[in-house]
Amino acid sequence: MIDLHCHILPGVDDGSPDMETSLRLAQVAVDQGITHMLLTPHHMDGQYVNHKAAVMTKTEAFQNALDKSQIRLTVFPGQEVHITGELLQAIDQNDVLFADEGSRYLILELPHNEVPEYTSKMLFGLQSRGITPVLVHPERNQGFMQDPDKLYEFVSQGCVTQLTASSYVGVFGEHVQKFTEQIIDAGLGCVFASDAHNFKGRNFKMTQAFEKLEKEKGVRFAETYKENAKSIINGDDVIFGEIHHVQGKKRKKKLWGLF
Numbered sequence: 001m002i003d004l005h006c007h008i009l010p011g012v013d014d015g016s017p018d019m020e021t022s023l024r025l026a027q028v029a030v031d032q033g034i035t036h037m038l039l040t041p042h043h044m045d046g047q048y049v050n051h052k053a054a055v056m057t058k059t060e061a062f063q064n065a066l067d068k069s070q071i072r073l074t075v076f077p078g079q080e081v082h083i084t085g086e087l088l089q090a091i092d093q094n095d096v097l098f099a100d101e102g103s104r105y106l107i108l109e110l111p112h113n114e115v116p117e118y119t120s121k122m123l124f125g126l127q128s129r130g131i132t133p134v135l136v137h138p139e140r141n142q143g144f145m146q147d148p149d150k151l152y153e154f155v156s157q158g159c160v161t162q163l164t165a166s167s168y169v170g171v172f173g174e175h176v177q178k179f180t181e182q183i184i185d186a187g188l189g190c191v192f193a194s195d196a197h198n199f200k201g202r203n204f205k206m207t208q209a210f211e212k213l214e215k216e217k218g219v220r221f222a223e224t225y226k227e228n229a230k231s232i233i234n235g236d237d238v239i240f241g242e243i244h245h246v247q248g249k250k251r252k253k254k255l256w257g258l259f
């Protein structure tokens, strides 16, 4: 199993504080069946800056520590890049890490409380450079919750979505869990990742999420999510089924408004 999003690179952001914790978290990941992991410390989110070169060096050191501890996990350098006006400049300056070596998939975070006005333009700007944005945890974004049509719009324009495993199993509460299910039902989900930060709360939960997905959507559907993770890390095409609008609050309100 591949995990495309986690914060277990030691001492770089609000995830693991030190190497010892990181090794223990890595063991949890391995116990969950994770074999490969993209390390995605926050970058340019207004709080954390983790330059490409530094992440690469630290990832190598972490891999060495994993090997020494005989933890069978392969880690790759990555970043969770926050949407910002300086993003294109950072790409031009070669300070952004992509999910794949071919610089196709960008792990992109929006603010939690909204979908900024300029998002659509920024996504288009990225896509016109041949970059496919991977929108992380849309199920936790209040802007998408209020207007799920925006998510439909971005996916229909070619963006990929990464749902967080723990959201799907209820770690962030019923509301987020329900919205995750709605996104999946609408065909607007593409891949699961852990976004693991620590032992309590934001842990891996990948096994639990896949068990639930298999039960609710079938084995083949769950396999597609796993294959998509592999495709993203390899820079290949992902598989989306048919997509629909999320049956969210806004659309219901509109209907009431008509009558």
Ligand SMILES: [Fe+2]
Binding pocket: 005, 006, 007, 080, 195
């Ligand atoms: Fe994250």
